[in-house]
Amino acid sequence: MDISSALRTTGASRTFTADPVPEDVVVAILDDARFAPSGGNRQPWRVVVVADRALRRQLGDLMQPVWDQYTARSALGITPFNSVDDRQPDDVPHAANPLLDDIETVPVVLVVAADLRRVALVDGGLDRPPIVGGASIHPFCWSILLAAHDRGLGGVMTTFLSRVEPAAAPLLGLPEDHALAATIFLGVPDRPVARLRRREVPTFATVDRFDGPALGAGGGGAD
Numbered sequence: 001m002d003i004s005s006a007l008r009t010t011g012a013s014r015t016f017t018a019d020p021v022p023e024d025v026v027v028a029i030l031d032d033a034r035f036a037p038s039g040g041n042r043q044p045w046r047v048v049v050v051a052d053r054a055l056r057r058q059l060g061d062l063m064q065p066v067w068d069q070y071t072a073r074s075a076l077g078i079t080p081f082n083s084v085d086d087r088q089p090d091d092v093p094h095a096a097n098p099l100l101d102d103i104e105t106v107p108v109v110l111v112v113a114a115d116l117r118r119v120a121l122v123d124g125g126l127d128r129p130p131i132v133g134g135a136s137i138h139p140f141c142w143s144i145l146l147a148a149h150d151r152g153l154g155g156v157m158t159t160f161l162s163r164v165e166p167a168a169a170p171l172l173g174l175p176e177d178h179a180l181a182a183t184i185f186l187g188v189p190d191r192p193v194a195r196l197r198r199r200e201v202p203t204f205a206t207v208d209r210f211d212g213p214a215l216g217a218g219g220g221g222a223d
Helices: 003-009 023-033 053-075 132-136 139-152 165-173
Strands: 043-050 108-115 154-158 179-186
Touching: 003 139, 023 139, 053 108, 053 165, 108 139, 132 139, 139 154, 139 179, 165 179
Parallel strands: none
Antiparallel strands: 043 108, 108 179, 154 179
16 A cells, blocks of 8 residues: 555454464564654564463453553543653453453564664753654654554554563563563454544644744645
């Protein structure tokens, strides 16, 4: 598919058919994704293809409390785990999640780590949580999803495992000075991805300053 179509139709797929994804397809997806940009072309990524069902269950059990916290925070009307006004809910009930409930049967489970020695954390000294280091690892993760979509697959990137990294690290043999960046689930979607809805360009792009005039206010934005 052409690049514009790919960008406009790569939605999140969280439930899959039982169709397997052959190893050579996973290799081909990663072979395309490796051309993603990274700071200094240092390519700091490492990928584990998690095939063992028992290990998958352990990872799912680690992520479940994070998901419970996420949904409980969402119910408070806040963005979960944000660095400005996040707060701990009084009640954190169990929240079903098909990815975690059925993690043993998801066709492909990838855990992506970043070698922190290869990531330039240029905002690390600011008086706020650093964020720019993701620029060297998350384009690779997104390229995995695009490459999968090009092959008729769907998927979703999650970050819940990063919150429990100390417990997950020994299970995965995470090398020293590496950080868990994402867990990616792939497979044949069991339903079509709904038409994607996104904010129009003039609602988020301005000229010269963030309080400047809206860019393209005359229209022409995405759906």
